[in-house]
Amino acid sequence: MMNSNQPLSKKTPSTLKKFAGTSRQSALKKSAVRDRFKNIYVMDFFDSKDLAGALERYQNDPDVDYAAVNHVFKIDAVKPNDMHVDSLYWIMLVRALDAWNLQKGTRDILISIIDSGIDYLHPDLSNQIWQNPGEIGTDDSGHDRRTNGVDDDGNGYIDDWRGWDFVDAPGFDDNGDFLDPDNDPLDDNGHGTAVAGIIGAEGHNHTGVIGLAYGCAIMPLRAGSASGFLQEDDVAQAIIYAVDNGARVINMSFGDKEFSPLLRDAIRYAYEHNVVMVASAGNDASPAYHYPSGFDETISVSATGPDDFFATFSNYGVSINVAAPGVNVYSTVRGGGYNYFSGTSASAPLVSALAALVISHHPEFSAEEIKSIIETSADDIGENGWDQYYGAGRINAFRALQVAYASIARINFPATDQGVSSDTLDILGTASGAFLKQYSVYYGAGSNPSEWILLRTVENRQVVNARLASLNLQSLADGPYSLRLMIANKDGSVVEDRSRFFIDRSAPAISGIKIQKMIFGNGHGYLIEFQTDDPCASTVWYRAHNSSEPFKPIPVSALSTKHIVFIPDEELHGH
Structure with missing residues (x-):
């Protein structure tokens, strides 16, 4: 390329053409561009x-502003050099290479893994482990500070410089670390180490594999024992710890069909603090x-295979x-190796x-915006729109990173699994977005309806924690029902x-009443x-023995099928 106000040399090149930039501009820009680039x-x-x-010749010509080779530039693509990267089929499916050109993850974004622990000595994980700045x-x-026996950062945990082990389950006598909580979250099972490798195995280190968020x-x-069991109180404590110590994402690759009010309250605590919670859907088909x-506050994830078919x-x-x-x-696996790992725990x-x-x-x-972005950017590989197998679709990391605005769809009332008996149900929630x-x-009807019946459609109006629609219940039989709130955006998402x-x-039937003497604190x-x-919800009414005083209520506001109330001895005996 050259720029000259003089005629070209008689020693012409093999081909010569005008710089195309002057002919591809809009009418408004063309004159200014032509003046600047007309002699290139x-x-x-x-x-x-x-x-x-x-x-x-042209570089030495005083009438030529510049002459240079027409350079060829190379796309700054992220090409992992990790030894087993070719075994990671998910990289192509979720478009990880393209995503990494936009974002590899930043070190200050903490991902908490509540699981069986992590082999933090693994060569692909050792540099990825968070260190508590208040305990190093x-x-x-x-x-x-890591070993001084002092709670240096005042968070209630002594020497928690790389996480915590919450397991205190004497009933899980499995030859692992199960008796007392401590500051060593080393993996006794292997499950958590596999999860950690998928999330954040070190990248570009000529070793093993690479995690999607390796930055x-x-x-x-650690909340799971060597045998792979997790008690809900340990999990709840781990969630609270993660929130209080700066985690922005919590991964929970475990679960059960049993509803837990304690776990629900811990998850709501995390949600209120803007933490994204992701959980495996389970492997029971x-x-x-x-x-x-x-x-409702979690992102529930089902599993697909290398061919994008739904996992059986x-x-x-x-x-x-x-x-x-x-x-x-x-x-990654315990002991420094690698192996294949299947289940929604891997997805x-x-x-x-x-x-x-x-x-x-x-x-x-916000956490709700992140959830929305992940859903709206997913590849719809099942039935058109949301379906009960793939949800919104299989994730696409590259598309997710290109979403600049998010719409929020959330049903706040009735809460999941809440019972109602009124004639009319007002459905409350949020439908918002730019x-x-x-x-x-x-x-x-049912937990997985075969038919969805439209209640209401509203155009060009946002609702924030207000009435979305009303449902007349008078003609509906007792049983489970499902609600669905769908937002259509102007871009088609x-x-x-x-x-x-x-x-x-009908009134709830009460069963299994147990009353037992217990020491609680000093009383x-x-x-x-x-x-x-x-x-x-429930309320227990009580009064002191042989008393003629009115009964006193102890309300239990949590929605649950299991109810527990403690009444001090002096309340029952009047002293």
């Missing part, structure tokens, strides 16, 4: 000697609700948000990693939320336990 020419030479000679370095006495840090929280993935073992149903590869995913980590990438790209986005075109509310509730006009009292056939 592109020359092609078949002989390198002719090129070298012409280049030297030296204290005022010159002692190593982020991993917070190991069942449409039954599974927790914690069944909670994966759970499905109304609670599914998205799908991700979960069949034969190559990852959830890819979604957690994607959430961390999006947060790294847009740290200002590009919202319309929202529609549907209902269907769709985001939605679903929830299950029960119509139950004594009675622990009262009972069950109900429906999730509900």
Whole structure:
């Protein structure tokens, strides 16, 4: 290329053409562009000697502003050099290479893995583990804060410099670390290590595999024993720890069909603090609700295979948000090795990693916005729109990182599995977004309706925690029903939320009443336990023995089928 106000040399190149930039502009810009670039020419030479000679000649010509080789640039693509990267089929499916050109994850975005622990000595994980800044370095006495036996950062945990082990389950006598909580979240099972590799194995280190969010840090929280069991109180404590210590994403590759009010409250705590929670849908090939993935605040993930077909073992149903590869995913194992890992436990980590990438790209986005972005950017590989197998579709990391705005679809009332008995049900929630075109509310009979019945469609109007629609219950029989809120955006994307509730006009049946003497702190009292056939709130009425005083209520507001109340001894005996 050259720029000259003088005629070209008689020694012309093999081909000569005007710089095309002057002919491809809009009418408004054309005159300004023409003046600036009108004397630029592109020359092609078949002989390198002719090129070298012409280049030297024009560079030495005082009437030529510049003459240079027409350089060829290379796309700055991220090409992992990790040894087993060719075994990671998910990289192509979720478009990870393209995504990494936009975002690799930032170190300050913490991904908490609540699981069986992590092999933090693994060569592909050792550099990825979060270190608590308040528990490293030296204290005022010159002692190593990691081992000085002091809660240096005042968070209630001593020497928690790389996470915490919450397991205190004497009933899990499995020859592992199961008796007491401590500051060592080392993996006794292997499950958590496999999850960690999918999320954040170190990239470009000529070793093993690479995690989707390899630029982020991993917070190991051990709540599972060597035999693979997790107690709900340990999980709840781990969630609270993750939130209080800065995690932006929590991965939960575990679950059960049993509803837990304690776990629900911990998850709501995380949601209120803007933490994205991702949970595996379960591996029972069942449409039954599974927790914690069944909670509204989580992203529930089903599993697909290398061919994008639905995994035969994966759970499905109304609670599914998205799908991700979960069949034969190559990852890290305890002891420094690698192996294949299958299950929704393998698909959830890819979604957690994607959430961390999006947060790294847009740290200002809320947890609900991140959830919406992951759904609206997914590849719709099942039935058109949301379906009970793939949810919104299989995740696409590259597309997710290109979404600049998110619409929010959320049903707040009735809460999942709440019972109602009124004649009319007002459905409350949020349908909002900068590009919202319309929202529609549907209902269907059962936990996985075969038919959705439209209740209402509203165009060009946003609703924030207000009435979305009303449902007349008078003609509907008792039983489970599902609600569906669908937002259609002006760009053609769709985001939605679903929830299950029960119509139950009969009073809850009480059973399994147990009353036992118990020491609570420095006092004594009675622990009262009972069950109900429906999730509900409860109230226990009591008065002192031989008293004529009115009964006093102890309300239990949590919706549950299991109810527990403690009454101090002096309350019952009047002293």
